Amino acid sequence: MDKNLQKPKIHRVATVAQSRLFTVESVDLEFSNGARRVYERMKPSHHETVMVVPVLDDHLLLIREYGAGIEDYELGFPKGLIDPGEVVMEAANRELMEEAGFGGRNFTFLRRLSMAPSYFSSKMHIVVAQNLYPQRLQGDEPEPLPLVRWPISRMLALLDEPDFCEARNVSALFLAHAWLNRTPGEE
Known part of the structure; x- marks a missing residue:
């Protein structure tokens, strides 16, 4: 992994949808260059x-x-x-x-x-x-x-x-x- 990369700062995580099997979250991120983005993802799970x-x-x-x-x-x-x-x-x-x-x-x-x-x-x-x-x-x-x-x-x-x-x-x-x-x- 590139040692110069810095993980984005997470400003907010919120549930935007939920079903019997899935939870969808929005994740408000700020990157090291100041760029802000809101991503959607499935709620992280430790199940492999x-x-x-x-x-x-x-x-x-x-x-x-x-x-x-x-x-x-x-x-x-x-x-x-x-x-x-x-x-x-x-x-x-x-x-x-x-x-x-x-x-x-x-x-x-x-x-x-x-x-x-x-x-x-x-x-x-x-x-x-x-x-x-x-x-x-x-x-x-x-x-x-x-x-x-x-x-x-x-x-x-x-x-x-x-x-x-x-x-x-x-x-x-x-x-x-x-x-x-x-x-x-x-x-």
């Missing part, structure tokens, strides 16, 4: 999420899940909130069991991502799950999630699929591709 890239033999496992925001089904990796008291890998295994019907014996952390940092404070942990075994847990999904097996040898062809376009899934795909194709001894 996890996305799992499951590897079963020579395939990736994906699910199709309805997205109310796009009013359609999206192909992607299992994901969800990290529950209070859970660590990232426990949440990854639970979400994998709930959404894909598999548990994992080995998990590798790849990266923590932020999503639209101008509007959200949320962080998502991307992990790879390997050495999978059949295991299902009841989740909160309103319907069964179809499982899709995708050959690792064609993993970047997922980018050509019209229903694989959510940015977090694309990021996880590239991170997993780089990790799976690293040279021996490279970490």
Whole structure:
């Protein structure tokens, strides 16, 4: 980070809208050069999420899940909130069991991502799950999630699929591709 950058001064934070799930705040900021702006953001939360890239033999496992925001089904990796008291890998295994019907014996952390940092404070942990075994847990999904097996040898062809376009899934795909194709001894 540039040591010369100075965070803006926050003059006022106010709730401008609230629903069952979301609170929208306005944030009155003054930048170090004197410029003032009022931004809107989702109220910051310390809840983090996890996305799992499951590897079963020579395939990736994906699910199709309805997205109310796009009013359609999206192909992607299992994901969800990290529950209070859970660590990232426990949440990854639970979400994998709930959404894909598999548990994992080995998990590798790849990266923590932020999503639209101008509007959200949320962080998502991307992990790879390997050495999978059949295991299902009841989740909160309103319907069964179809499982899709995708050959690792064609993993970047997922980018050509019209229903694989959510940015977090694309990021996880590239991170997993780089990790799976690293040279021996490279970490």
